[in-house]
Amino acid sequence: VVIVGAGFGGLTCARALKRAPVQVTLIDRNNYHLFTPLLYQVASALLDPAEVARPVRSLVRPLANVDFRLGNVERIDLEARRVVTDRGDVPYDYLVMAAGSQTNYFGNRSLEAAAHGLKELPEALTLRNLVLRRFESSAWETDEETRKRQLTFVVVGGGPTGVEYAGAISELIRLVLARDMPGLDPEEPRVVLLEAADSLLGAFDPRLRAAAERALRRKGVEVRCGTQVAGVREGWLELGGGGRLPAATVVWTAGVRASDLAPGLAAAAEVVPGRQGRIPVDTALRLPGHDDVFVIGDLASYEVDGQALPMLIPVAMQQARHAARSIRDLIQDRRPRAFRYRDPGIMATIGRNAAVAQIGRLRLSGFPGWLLWLGVHLVNVVSFRSRLLVLINWAWEYLLFDRPVRLIVAARPEDPDSDRLSDRGRQPRKKR
Amino acid sequence: VVIVGAGFGGLTCARALKRAPVQVTLIDRNNYHLFTPLLYQVASALLDPAEVARPVRSLVRPLANVDFRLGNVERIDLEARRVVTDRGDVPYDYLVMAAGSQTNYFGNRSLEAAAHGLKELPEALTLRNLVLRRFESSAWETDEETRKRQLTFVVVGGGPTGVEYAGAISELIRLVLARDMPGLDPEEPRVVLLEAADSLLGAFDPRLRAAAERALRRKGVEVRCGTQVAGVREGWLELGGGGRLPAATVVWTAGVRASDLAPGLAAAAEVVPGRQGRIPVDTALRLPGHDDVFVIGDLASYEVDGQALPMLIPVAMQQARHAARSIRDLIQDRRPRAFRYRDPGIMATIGRNAAVAQIGRLRLSGFPGWLLWLGVHLVNVVSFRSRLLVLINWAWEYLLFDRPVRLIVAARPEDPDSDRLSDRGRQPRKKR
Numbered sequence: 001v002v003i004v005g006a007g008f009g010g011l012t013c014a015r016a017l018k019r020a021p022v023q024v025t026l027i028d029r030n031n032y033h034l035f036t037p038l039l040y041q042v043a044s045a046l047l048d049p050a051e052v053a054r055p056v057r058s059l060v061r062p063l064a065n066v067d068f069r070l071g072n073v074e075r076i077d078l079e080a081r082r083v084v085t086d087r088g089d090v091p092y093d094y095l096v097m098a099a100g101s102q103t104n105y106f107g108n109r110s111l112e113a114a115a116h117g118l119k120e121l122p123e124a125l126t127l128r129n130l131v132l133r134r135f136e137s138s139a140w141e142t143d144e145e146t147r148k149r150q151l152t153f154v155v156v157g158g159g160p161t162g163v164e165y166a167g168a169i170s171e172l173i174r175l176v177l178a179r180d181m182p183g184l185d186p187e188e189p190r191v192v193l194l195e196a197a198d199s200l201l202g203a204f205d206p207r208l209r210a211a212a213e214r215a216l217r218r219k220g221v222e223v224r225c226g227t228q229v230a231g232v233r234e235g236w237l238e239l240g241g242g243g244r245l246p247a248a249t250v251v252w253t254a255g256v257r258a259s260d261l262a263p264g265l266a267a268a269a270e271v272v273p274g275r276q277g278r279i280p281v282d283t284a285l286r287l288p289g290h291d292d293v294f295v296i297g298d299l300a301s302y303e304v305d306g307q308a309l310p311m312l313i314p315v316a317m318q319q320a321r322h323a324a325r326s327i328r329d330l331i332q333d334r335r336p337r338a339f340r341y342r343d344p345g346i347m348a349t350i351g352r353n354a355a356v357a358q359i360g361r362l363r364l365s366g367f368p369g370w371l372l373w374l375g376v377h378l379v380n381v382v383s384f385r386s387r388l389l390v391l392i393n394w395a396w397e398y399l400l401f402d403r404p405v406r407l408i409v410a411a412r413p414e415d416p417d418s419d420r421l422s423d424r425g426r427q428p429r430k431k432r
Numbered sequence: 433v434v435i436v437g438a439g440f441g442g443l444t445c446a447r448a449l450k451r452a453p454v455q456v457t458l459i460d461r462n463n464y465h466l467f468t469p470l471l472y473q474v475a476s477a478l479l480d481p482a483e484v485a486r487p488v489r490s491l492v493r494p495l496a497n498v499d500f501r502l503g504n505v506e507r508i509d510l511e512a513r514r515v516v517t518d519r520g521d522v523p524y525d526y527l528v529m530a531a532g533s534q535t536n537y538f539g540n541r542s543l544e545a546a547a548h549g550l551k552e553l554p555e556a557l558t559l560r561n562l563v564l565r566r567f568e569s570s571a572w573e574t575d576e577e578t579r580k581r582q583l584t585f586v587v588v589g590g591g592p593t594g595v596e597y598a599g600a601i602s603e604l605i606r607l608v609l610a611r612d613m614p615g616l617d618p619e620e621p622r623v624v625l626l627e628a629a630d631s632l633l634g635a636f637d638p639r640l641r642a643a644a645e646r647a648l649r650r651k652g653v654e655v656r657c658g659t660q661v662a663g664v665r666e667g668w669l670e671l672g673g674g675g676r677l678p679a680a681t682v683v684w685t686a687g688v689r690a691s692d693l694a695p696g697l698a699a700a701a702e703v704v705p706g707r708q709g710r711i712p713v714d715t716a717l718r719l720p721g722h723d724d725v726f727v728i729g730d731l732a733s734y735e736v737d738g739q740a741l742p743m744l745i746p747v748a749m750q751q752a753r754h755a756a757r758s759i760r761d762l763i764q765d766r767r768p769r770a771f772r773y774r775d776p777g778i779m780a781t782i783g784r785n786a787a788v789a790q791i792g793r794l795r796l797s798g799f800p801g802w803l804l805w806l807g808v809h810l811v812n813v814v815s816f817r818s819r820l821l822v823l824i825n826w827a828w829e830y831l832l833f834d835r836p837v838r839l840i841v842a843a844r845p846e847d848p849d850s851d852r853l854s855d856r857g858r859q860p861r862k863k864r
Contacts, residue, residue, distance in 0.1 A: 031564060031568060048480050048481070048482050049480070050480050055612070057612040057613065058612060061611070061612065067614070067615070069568075069571060069572065070565075070568035070569075070571070071572065087569070087572040088572055132463060133502075136463060136501075136502035137502075137519070139501060139502070140501065140503065140519040140520055179493070180487070180489040180490060180493065181489065182499070183499070
């Protein structure tokens, strides 16, 4: 069995195959598994990468039948039953595609160049460096107009990521940076959250949407619903109504689409991709016409009552367990069963002391919602060590209003070919 | 008072001026203070950046008269008494130059391109990513020759940094990666430490040098003393005797020189730089002919018995306190006193359970040396939080033989101009 992707789908599937009579190869382009719900805390300088990510090898170490490979999957050869990577081919008997999703810039190159995504660890680190750098630059800036633009942070997209990040960044500014920088006028920095629809958090109950919006405003975030973004340029946004918003930093959380592997996979299987480029699957989560290929998580479009299941971690994990069970069934010549989703509820946090949660008929907001959010996330952070460290960091920040990890630091850009020992030679590194 | 550099010298000086009737501006090109003695632990995936670095702003927060500025100092205008930075000029009455030192490639560009330094945080992160990537690549490699080269790590320079890093990387491989990668032949990876002199750790007592070498060999490091490096190319080293050593990864710790600000400063003051490009100073640590400019730490060459004091943290810190005292003296029209160095001893660690220490007449090696090293470093790690986290990480690794932070992750390269809001526009970011 080959599993492509070591996110929540791929990792859960590998774990669910622990006692199955199969040899599993797990392939990912990163050597870590990322706990995505806390990624925004990396981008707001609250957590360190090692606190939200774990090396895949240490996670699969207890699984005797799982081997990990770091590599970029280029395409799937369905005919020859091989996964083609930049490092070589890997043949499979059963394939589980769990390659996930990525930020969707809707093909707009200027948007992609001028805005920052918040889906992956390097993006989160880049954003953190950038936000901190804006404040350091503003300390030198004498032109008020320029300084205001430097200190305007626009988050586009009122989904959970946008809401969480806008709240976190506003707290970083008002609770931490304002104290760090004695010369800073606390009224100057602005955090603006833009949403095209009429309200934030469309997936939630209207009462919770209103509570989230109130909580954000209380934290100093300017919430603008019903506002389209017509274009993003270096230094400003063009709004749908024709207005302009000067802003040095734009975070784009307004779109997600399936992995770049989706179009090729769809074409090879001759299926039409669904919304967001996701691959339609049969009731057993298989690629139509290919009974040995499972597609799960964000990459898969599994419809219930005519609507695809949302791109959520519980969906990916439940589908992963189902795919693993189906593979065991197929090996024993049993027919795989149909997948059924059990909705565990949804939640989003709005910084310190506030969150909204919707679980079955339960609706929580404010501090009770936040306590629930805290509990659920602490229980689910992957390992004991992370849990302890995350707890220390959170407690530190909560009690002292301090962000311990606000360092501006980046590894030198890596030359992807440097470990291939090619004779081309590397570019001399720039002097700092 | 303007202080250039927020390392041990600059930071200590700012702290020593806390109660002086002066306004201090501290300038650094990074927004963090780095605890350099533990940098090699970042490069060997044992500690995270936030555990060995602290934001300068949070360190100077208790100092009411200190303002921090993030910027690159380009030169010092001694005539006009201004520090010229890429962000603007800063005038001074008194200047403390504490710009430190950097890796010395002796002007050899091919060496600089092919080898990796270990002096700064981005270098340590780059090295960590690289070492982990080598192992991941080797898992795909079928050619034995290539695989052996991928798994050969050469550290050039038998000083404390080289000894510490060679020991740490050998432990990373033998204790952690060997368990993470079931397919890895534990005999294949090699760690080679090259030193041109006849023994390692030239500054230490001969008995301790021998103890260090034995400890390294026990940990699986190949120690080759009396071996010159004639050249480093992509994939191999040329040795002095004419031999060749195939190795994908070369770490260069064999040379250190003063900051790039030194030549300009020496020329402006019309003094001849000393060994390693360091600036000669008078007995009060001042630039000759410029009574308002102090030069301290690695940047300064202060001779005792005809020999410059070594580039060590205690030297920088004692000189910083002395410079601060002299500034207070000058303000009160008193003559500054001559600087005298009190040697607190030196130490170096060779991984788990082994270190060498030389304090006054005391000589410690092996486990007692290591306990002393541990104590001294824990006491000196800058803040309580780091101390606690570092202790947790160390305990974790010590008890479980696990490296918790071995993630391969880099922030996207930053465009240094991107926060200036120029109209040039950024390069579109590459798709991953």
